[in-house]
Amino acid sequence: MRATQPAIPFTVARLFQKFVVLVLAVVPFLLVFAISFGEKIEGAAWVWSFELSNYKRFFVGADYPNSVSFLYLKYLWYSIYYALIASILAVATAFPFVYLMTRLSRRVQTIWLVFFLCSLTFSEVFIVMGWDILMSNRSGLPMLFKESGLTDWLKQTGGLDIMRDWGLATPRNVRFKPSEFATILTMTYLVWPYAVILLYPPVSKINNEIIEAARTMGARPATVVRTVVLPMVRTPIVGTILLLFVFLLGAYVTVAVFAEPAKHTLSISVYEAVRGATLNAPFGSAQAVILLLTAAAILFFGRRFVSHPEGR
Amino acid sequence: MARLLSCTFMGFIAIWIAFPILVVCLAALNGGRTMFFPPEAPTFDRFTEFFLTEEIWVRSLRNSLIVAVGSAALAVLAAWPIAYGLWRRADWASKLLAGLASMPFALPPIVFGVGLVFFWGYAGALGNLWSGIVSHAILFLALPLTTLSIGLQSIDRAHLDAAATMGANEATTFRTIILPQMLPFTASGFFFALVLSFNEFIVVFFVSASGYSTVTVQIFNSLRNGFTPTMAVGAITFITVSALIFSLIARFGNLPQLLGADSRKPS
Numbered sequence: 001m002r003a004t005q006p007a008i009p010f011t012v013a014r015l016f017q018k019f020v021v022l023v024l025a026v027v028p029f030l031l032v033f034a035i036s037f038g039e040k041i042e043g044a045a046w047v048w049s050f051e052l053s054n055y056k057r058f059f060v061g062a063d064y065p066n067s068v069s070f071l072y073l074k075y076l077w078y079s080i081y082y083a084l085i086a087s088i089l090a091v092a093t094a095f096p097f098v099y100l101m102t103r104l105s106r107r108v109q110t111i112w113l114v115f116f117l118c119s120l121t122f123s124e125v126f127i128v129m130g131w132d133i134l135m136s137n138r139s140g141l142p143m144l145f146k147e148s149g150l151t152d153w154l155k156q157t158g159g160l161d162i163m164r165d166w167g168l169a170t171p172r173n174v175r176f177k178p179s180e181f182a183t184i185l186t187m188t189y190l191v192w193p194y195a196v197i198l199l200y201p202p203v204s205k206i207n208n209e210i211i212e213a214a215r216t217m218g219a220r221p222a223t224v225v226r227t228v229v230l231p232m233v234r235t236p237i238v239g240t241i242l243l244l245f246v247f248l249l250g251a252y253v254t255v256a257v258f259a260e261p262a263k264h265t266l267s268i269s270v271y272e273a274v275r276g277a278t279l280n281a282p283f284g285s286a287q288a289v290i291l292l293l294t295a296a297a298i299l300f301f302g303r304r305f306v307s308h309p310e311g312r
Numbered sequence: 313m314a315r316l317l318s319c320t321f322m323g324f325i326a327i328w329i330a331f332p333i334l335v336v337c338l339a340a341l342n343g344g345r346t347m348f349f350p351p352e353a354p355t356f357d358r359f360t361e362f363f364l365t366e367e368i369w370v371r372s373l374r375n376s377l378i379v380a381v382g383s384a385a386l387a388v389l390a391a392w393p394i395a396y397g398l399w400r401r402a403d404w405a406s407k408l409l410a411g412l413a414s415m416p417f418a419l420p421p422i423v424f425g426v427g428l429v430f431f432w433g434y435a436g437a438l439g440n441l442w443s444g445i446v447s448h449a450i451l452f453l454a455l456p457l458t459t460l461s462i463g464l465q466s467i468d469r470a471h472l473d474a475a476a477t478m479g480a481n482e483a484t485t486f487r488t489i490i491l492p493q494m495l496p497f498t499a500s501g502f503f504f505a506l507v508l509s510f511n512e513f514i515v516v517f518f519v520s521a522s523g524y525s526t527v528t529v530q531i532f533n534s535l536r537n538g539f540t541p542t543m544a545v546g547a548i549t550f551i552t553v554s555a556l557i558f559s560l561i562a563r564f565g566n567l568p569q570l571l572g573a574d575s576r577k578p579s
Contacts, residue, residue, distance in 0.1 A: 014393050018409055021390050024450045025413050028427025035430060097325050100318045102573075110562050113571060118554040119329050123511035125531045126547040130332030133339055140335075192329065201572035221314075250420025252514050253532060267422045274426050275518060281430070288423045295420060 029292075036289045038282035046282050054286035072269065076290065079265040080298075082180075082255070083248035086187035087195075091241050093188075094195035095203075099229070101196075102204040113200070120193035124253045131186045132257060135176040142174050167260075182258040187251060191244040198243060202236035242302040246295045266291050333551060340544035362545035368530065369542065373549070376510055376526040378441065383448035384506035388456045388498060390449060395460035410457060417454035424451060425518030432519060439523030447519050448509045455508065456501025459570055463497030464490075466569070496565045503557045511550060 039049040053062075061069030101112050134140040145151045151174055154160045163169035167179045176182050206229060214224045252267045259265070266287055273284030341354040362369045394413055397406040416424045428447050429438065437443040467490060475485045513528040520529055527546050534543065561567060 017390065017393055018397075021394065021413050021450070021453065022409065024431075024446065025416055025453070028424060028431045029415070029419075030427075031430040031434075032423060032427040097322065100322055106568065110567050113567050114555070114558045114562050115326070115329070117558045118551060119333060121507045121511050121554050122333060122547075122551055123528045124513055125528050126336055126550065127332060129339075129531070129543065129547065130336040133335050134332060189328075189332065197571060200568075204568070204573040246418075246420060250422035250514070252422060252517075257535070267420075270422060270426060271518075274429055275521075284426060285430075288426045291420060292423050 032285045032288050032292075035282055036285035038285070040280045040282055046280070054283045055290075057283060058286055058290060072266070072287065075264060075266045075269050075287075076294065078259070078263050079249055079267065079291065080294065082183055082187055082259075082265065083245050083251070086184050086248055087191060087241050087244035089184070089188045090191045090195045090244060091199070091237060094192055095199060095233075095237065098196055098199040098203045099206075102200070102206070103208075109204075113197075116193040116196045120197060124190060124251070127190055128186060128253050128257050131182065131189070132177070135182055137173070137175070141176055145174050177258050178260045180259070180263065183254060183263075186254045186258055187248055190251065190254065191248060194244055194247065195240055198240040199233075199236060202233050206232055238302055238305065242299055245298060249291055249295055333547075336544050336547040337551065338544075340541050340548055342541040342544075358541045358545045361542050362549070366542065369527070369546070372525050372527045372530040373546075375441065375524050376528070379444050379448055379516070379526060380506045380510040382442075382445040383452065383509045384502050386445065386449035387453045387505045388502045391453055391456035391460055391501065392498075395457055395464060398461060399464040410461075413450075414454035414457060416451045421451065421512075421514050422518075425515045428515065428519050438519065439521030441524055444516055444519050444524070444526075447515055448512065449505075451512070451515055452505040452508050455504040456498070459497045459501035459504065460494065462570060462572075463494050467493055497570075500561050500565050500570055503561055507554050507557050510553065 034048075035046075036054055037050045037052070038046050039051060039053070040046045056062075056064060058072045061067060061071070063069070101109060104112075135142070137143075142151075145154075151160075154163065154169075154174070160169050160174070163174060166181070168181055169175055210228060211224055214228050215221075219227070250267050251265070252271065255265045255268055270284050270287045270291070272278050273280045273287065340358050341356070342358070363373070364370065391413075394406070394410055398410050432438040432440075432443045432447075435443070471489050472485060475489055480488070511528065513532065516526050517529050517532065520526070525533065527550070531543050531546060534540070558567075561570070
């Protein structure tokens, strides 16, 4: 198509606009990377430098080789652990739902989508608030357990002791927070609508005729799902799990409210180092870089794992 | 039988998603200072507190609105040239630019938040309201970028060729053919960014410092003293705004298409 050249000032303005966007989107990440090599001055701020001491502190502790501490590796482990379980749980339960939803009429689908977009955008602070009420002792689940006699029953049968081993009870009552259970449950809830929205396009493209053809040829529903539907959506399913995982790696409010301090994640200690009590910007940056690298590594291996069976 | 089973499953999902939201919203009716569910001594006093009398909430709601509207408008303005260049030229430079511009949205927001603290620190703007607006505009740039790209791709090339044959230059074609067709997509991009910015927590938490606070930050900061029913009014406000905006997008735009479902079927 023929295009007349726009006026010079317009072109300059457009280039400038793109330049500003680029600077704002990229420079913050570069700063995090650069500052992660900086050095903290005791009792003062920090200075530019190039040393690996922050990374050393992350992996083996500040006092290595005199003593070894894996505190931050433990935080990283909990970041990965919560995020992985929650994202797999969310996709596993959301997939059958999305499949059923896409078989409905376009109008009903739109209503469901509006419903999920509302819950998707609902701020993490409100969601945490909702689950906090639901799991608090005076109302919500423990109350329900008590009123329905379930707590007493658990006490008599020794179920409470088992729950205590899982960190879900005190000697006298059930107690759901803080616990791993509460953290993972809330995280799953947090990304559930994301899972729906991400799975929606590929699943809506699953052709009904192929499924009907398989059914006519005598395949049972379970066989159809296993041999026809799942191979078609393997790539988007793994892709969705990965995206949710990366999103959850940075979850902050949920962990701050629902996880025991000993089982906090990297995002908490990043905040503590950059804005909070410990104030060590270089070390906080190093932790943020490691969080990013973890996300990148998982994305990379996840993509390799899928390895495009359709040859696309 | 299978139908009944699937309806039960979908009903169960609806409850699982809606229940916590409902609980927060109903907690706003509590008469006392503590969150009970079901609410005790129901009253609407918390609403007047949140919207009118309690300075702290009135101010943070105003900040939330300013940041959301400002950043969404800025994001749309910044996304237009990028999406347009990507569509017209589709060369490696525009692809790279679009990819880099979407990076803050795709990576864990906490890392972008840390980077912004340094960035605004050097610029001497940490804790300013305007730097918060710019931060959110960049964070959510990917949303209008996506809706605009989807919209531009759905424009019929035949219209453009017809315009070119009749001697229209790029500016005229843009004004008379592209812009009118793109209005719904521009609006959806704006509102997606607006709603997400309104609800965003972690990046504002980092960049607002003690300069100002939005509703989400204020709620997190008040968390130490426990949740109060007044906060739950905020939840009602936010979910209402989301529901309203997404219903409008669904009513006037094609939501399944915007979310990437097969777009050829008309709704």
